[in-house]
Amino acid sequence: MRRDSAYAEEQEFLERAVTRRAALIEELSAEPAGEAEDALDVARRRMVRRQLEELRRAEDGLVFGRLDGADGTIRRVGRVGLRSEDQGTGADVEPLVLDWRAPVARAFYTATAVDPQGLVRRRHIRTRDGVVTGVDDEPLDGSVGTELVGEGALLAALDQRRTGRMGTAIATLQREQDDIIRAGVTGPLIVQGGPGTGKTVVALHRVAYLLFTHQRMAERAVLVLGPSPRFLEYIGQVLPALGETAVVSATCDTLLPGVRASRAESRDVAEIKGRALWQGVLERYVTSLLPPARELKLRWAGEFHLIGAEAVRQAMGSAVRGRPYHRARKVFAELLHHLLAEAVAEQRETMLAEMEQGYEDILARIDRSARDDGPGDGRSGSDVDGVLSEEEIEDLRERIADDPAIARFVEAWWPTRDPEPLLRTLLTDRTLLAGFAPDLTAAEIDAVVTGAGGPAAGWASGDIPLLDALAALIGDRADGDDGIPGPGGEFVAERARRERGWVYGHVVVDEAQELSEMQWLMVLRRCPGRSVTAVGDIDQTEAPHRHTSWAQAVGAVFGDRWTAAELTVCYRTPREVMELTGPILVAAGSTGTPPRAVRSSGVAHWQRTVSPDRIAGEAASAVQRMRERWTGGTVGVVAPATRVEELRAAVEAGVPVVTATQAKGLEWDATLVVDPDGIAAEPRGWNGLYVAVTRCTQELGRLSPGA
Ligand SMILES: Nc1ncnc2c1ncn2[C@@H]1O[C@H](COP(=O)(O)OP(=O)(O)OP(=O)(O)O)[C@@H](O)[C@H]1O
Numbered sequence: 001m002r003r004d005s006a007y008a009e010e011q012e013f014l015e016r017a018v019t020r021r022a023a024l025i026e027e028l029s030a031e032p033a034g035e036a037e038d039a040l041d042v043a044r045r046r047m048v049r050r051q052l053e054e055l056r057r058a059e060d061g062l063v064f065g066r067l068d069g070a071d072g073t074i075r076r077v078g079r080v081g082l083r084s085e086d087q088g089t090g091a092d093v094e095p096l097v098l099d100w101r102a103p104v105a106r107a108f109y110t111a112t113a114v115d116p117q118g119l120v121r122r123r124h125i126r127t128r129d130g131v132v133t134g135v136d137d138e139p140l141d142g143s144v145g146t147e148l149v150g151e152g153a154l155l156a157a158l159d160q161r162r163t164g165r166m167g168t169a170i171a172t173l174q175r176e177q178d179d180i181i182r183a184g185v186t187g188p189l190i191v192q193g194g195p196g197t198g199k200t201v202v203a204l205h206r207v208a209y210l211l212f213t214h215q216r217m218a219e220r221a222v223l224v225l226g227p228s229p230r231f232l233e234y235i236g237q238v239l240p241a242l243g244e245t246a247v248v249s250a251t252c253d254t255l256l257p258g259v260r261a262s263r264a265e266s267r268d269v270a271e272i273k274g275r276a277l278w279q280g281v282l283e284r285y286v287t288s289l290l291p292p293a294r295e296l297k298l299r300w301a302g303e304f305h306l307i308g309a310e311a312v313r314q315a316m317g318s319a320v321r322g323r324p325y326h327r328a329r330k331v332f333a334e335l336l337h338h339l340l341a342e343a344v345a346e347q348r349e350t351m352l353a354e355m356e357q358g359y360e361d362i363l364a365r366i367d368r369s370a371r372d373d374g375p376g377d378g379r380s381g382s383d384v385d386g387v388l389s390e391e392e393i394e395d396l397r398e399r400i401a402d403d404p405a406i407a408r409f410v411e412a413w414w415p416t417r418d419p420e421p422l423l424r425t426l427l428t429d430r431t432l433l434a435g436f437a438p439d440l441t442a443a444e445i446d447a448v449v450t451g452a453g454g455p456a457a458g459w460a461s462g463d464i465p466l467l468d469a470l471a472a473l474i475g476d477r478a479d480g481d482d483g484i485p486g487p488g489g490e491f492v493a494e495r496a497r498r499e500r501g502w503v504y505g506h507v508v509v510d511e512a513q514e515l516s517e518m519q520w521l522m523v524l525r526r527c528p529g530r531s532v533t534a535v536g537d538i539d540q541t542e543a544p545h546r547h548t549s550w551a552q553a554v555g556a557v558f559g560d561r562w563t564a565a566e567l568t569v570c571y572r573t574p575r576e577v578m579e580l581t582g583p584i585l586v587a588a589g590s591t592g593t594p595p596r597a598v599r600s601s602g603v604a605h606w607q608r609t610v611s612p613d614r615i616a617g618e619a620a621s622a623v624q625r626m627r628e629r630w631t632g633g634t635v636g637v638v639a640p641a642t643r644v645e646e647l648r649a650a651v652e653a654g655v656p657v658v659t660a661t662q663a664k665g666l667e668w669d670a671t672l673v674v675d676p677d678g679i680a681a682e683p684r685g686w687n688g689l690y691v692a693v694t695r696c697t698q699e700l701g702r703l704s705p706g707a
Pocket residue numbers: 154157158166167169172173174177193194195196197198199200201202537571572664665666667694
């Protein structure tokens with residue numbers, strides 16, 4: 001009976017919220033179109049557009065929580081905040097629904113029986129298509145104690161069939177997750193968590209929280225870096241569903257506009273190219289491209305002018321001063337225009353002074369008395385003594401700056417450069433590379449040069465951070481604009497994606513354990529303010545670098561100035577499967593412990609050995625049986641790289657067959673791991689096997705080739 005009345009009560013409230021949302025959408029849609037009046041109007045319109053976008057996407061999960069205070073107050077929590085019907089702007093009236101990201105909503109995720117935060121009850125409300133389908137009450141008065149927040153709702157969410165797309169978890173976030181989501185942004189935050197602990201959930205919900213809380217971050221957009229395009233596709237719906245548009249998602253390989261990694265390279269070479277030492281190598285290389293400071297001879301208006309070596313050296317010194325190559329070149333060109341204008345003026349003064357002297361001598365000889373008031377007394381303008389006024393020198397400088405012949409001279413003396421051919425040259429020339437990379441051994445230099453491919457070879461993944469570093473040291477040819485987001489028409493994310501030197505408000509890195517030092521530097525370049533959240537599991541590392549701790553992984557970029565956080569509970573993988581992982585971690589050389597599984601699927605994992613020639617056929621049958629068992633859900637196959645092609649041809653179309661590396665971050669209801677020993681034998685293969693077996697939410701099957 002109480003239960004029925006709770007459903008009826010929440011249904012009634014939900015209908016009120018649905019009506020209110022429709023009214024707010026209508027109100028905001030009625031905003032005038034046309035040109036914005038001023039900067040304030042641009043900002044206001046952008047905010048309205050954002051609110052409208054959020055409201056439009058908020059149908060699902062419009063209301064998912066309720067907080068009952070000890071003082072009798074009742075508050076509802078939902079995907080977006082809804083102003084109540086009688087809440088004018090700034091009025092002191094409670095909103096109808098609290099935004100889950102608002103500080104007052106935090107208790108929904110953090111209140112416990114031990115620390116009820118003024119609440120007596122938390123209610124989770126499940127809805128589908130405008131109908132309340134579930135109500136779970138959790139007393140916070142100490143009568144019931146559980147470690148989990150909203151256990152019923154959480155377990156129901158975790159037990160759902162997987163669709164192949166990640167969903168939002170705003171209704172069931174757990175306290176340790178919420179603490180990280182709402183952590184301050186004082187510097188890099190590195191979150192360690194085992195498989196299925198919700199690292200991706202935390203990372204994405206943190207983006208939504210930060211964008212909601214920090215308006216300036218929204219103006220600069222947030223970058224989300226993931227391990228693969230497949231992973232980005234998997235998480236692609238989460239942020240739009242949370243109403244976020246100011247987000248750019250990419251992999252390290254797709255971060256440089258117009259450049260793609262199209263070539264595989266050996267792990268050894270990839271490891272060498274990932275080392276932070278390349279930053280110094282490239283800096284020395286770019287410095288070597290600067291022209292030597294020497295006397296310059298320029299022609300202007302038919303006359304030659306000399307700019308002395310010392311003046312050139314000084315101008316170069318003040319032009320370079322930490323600036324990128326092209327920027328320094330531009331500053332030098334401007335200084336050169338000044339120097340030349342002064343040289344021209346000086347030469348003209350000398351010439352006129354000589355002419356004047358000659359003229360005076362002649363006049364003196366003809367009629368000394370007539371020269372009493374002769375030229376030479378006045379001191380303004382380009383009078384006959386030849387001294388040019390400041391305006392005249394400035395005018396001269398402008399004409400010099402506009403002269404294509406002078407521009408051609410500068411180009412010949414200090415040419416503009418393209419990073420791609422420059423890097424190609426460096427990576428294919430042993431002597432050059434040895435000169436700039438004294439810390440690499442001869443064998444390492446040999447490996448890099450031999451592995452670089454021919455002049456027409458594409459770029460490998462390990463080249464992208466080198467290109468990025470080089471492009472930053474060389475700089476854009478033309479001056480970039482001011483970086484202020486454009487007017488209403490364009491979402492900031494579109495612009496950020498297009499512009500190479502874009503500086504983001506925040507960067508989130510998922511599967512961060514995979515990044516090489518050079519890739520970390522690439523991240524830092526996009527967020528010099530170090531507003532970075534990185535999530536990962538050092539025990540799932542498969543990349544060729546040799547990091548076995550976060551301190552090692554980020555030391556080269558952040559030193560020891562970063563904050564560590566940890567997630568300890570596994571929400572994805574059932575207890576039955578997690579029990580298998582201890583020995584795998586030991587074999588991987590890890591000293592860590594697997595996270596604690598929150599649920600049991602009640603399904604035993606299984607293992608079968610089949611003769612090697614039947615393995616693909618057996619895998620196909622096993623997948624079919626799993627598909628039948630998990631109707632409406634998803635099945636994935638993980639195998640050693642050498643078996644992927646054969647298995648793809650054998651199993652049903654649409655069932656993903658991937659390597660352990662490609663499986664990173666993904667999950668399915670059931671996973672078939674084919675040839676686990678083969679996976680373990682791959683480089684860092686025990687870590688790969690750890691990834692492979694932890695992808696399932698329900699069932700794990702293992703198929704091994706054998707006698
Ligand atoms: N608080 C939560 N409420 C509901 N579902 C959750 C919650 N936390 C995690 N999950 C679910 O658990 C699963 C694992 O989460 P997620 O992919 O974020 O983990 P992860 O730590 O990134 O895992 P891995 O490192 O293994 O890729 C996902 O299905 C996610 O939706």
